Amino acid sequence: MAGQMECGGFVYDPAARKVGEYRGEAGPYAMLRPVGGGREWQADPERLRPATAAERLSAGVRAANGRAEAVYGLSRPPVPVPGCAECAELAARRTAARVRFDWSAETDANVLLRRHRAGDHVPDDPPVTSMSP
Numbered sequence: 001m002a003g004q005m006e007c008g009g010f011v012y013d014p015a016a017r018k019v020g021e022y023r024g025e026a027g028p029y030a031m032l033r034p035v036g037g038g039r040e041w042q043a044d045p046e047r048l049r050p051a052t053a054a055e056r057l058s059a060g061v062r063a064a065n066g067r068a069e070a071v072y073g074l075s076r077p078p079v080p081v082p083g084c085a086e087c088a089e090l091a092a093r094r095t096a097a098r099v100r101f102d103w104s105a106e107t108d109a110n111v112l113l114r115r116h117r118a119g120d121h122v123p124d125d126p127p128v129t130s131m132s133p
Helices: 053-072 085-099 103-120
Strands: 010-013 018-026 029-034 041-043
Touching: 010 029, 010 041, 010 053, 018 041, 018 053, 085 103
Parallel strands: none
Antiparallel strands: 010 018, 018 029, 029 041
8 A cells, every 4th residue: 555645645554543634765674653743653554544534633632632632631521629619528429329320410410519619629729630731
């Protein structure tokens, strides 16, 4: 497939089991970059194939989720402030939702706890999220 690839096109690398953006060739290898940026890797150009629409979408969503986790710290649930009754109630609501396997209610409790912390416990408490440039 080496002659058919265009720079910037998305291809699937079965050896790495992921979608990459085709960047060109270096010797006998195709150079691919992760969707959303990152360190390039070498691939066998003969094994590459065009990525399907579903594979491109999935790779894009993974990249966006990775950026959200890095910028907003959303990979970890918010921690209740010790001694705060409202924090304790929201944490209990979150725990009850987890027990019921109600992921929507768990997310709602996390959002409410983040809002409460940001509104009632700033600036004395450490920030709920880490804002990276």
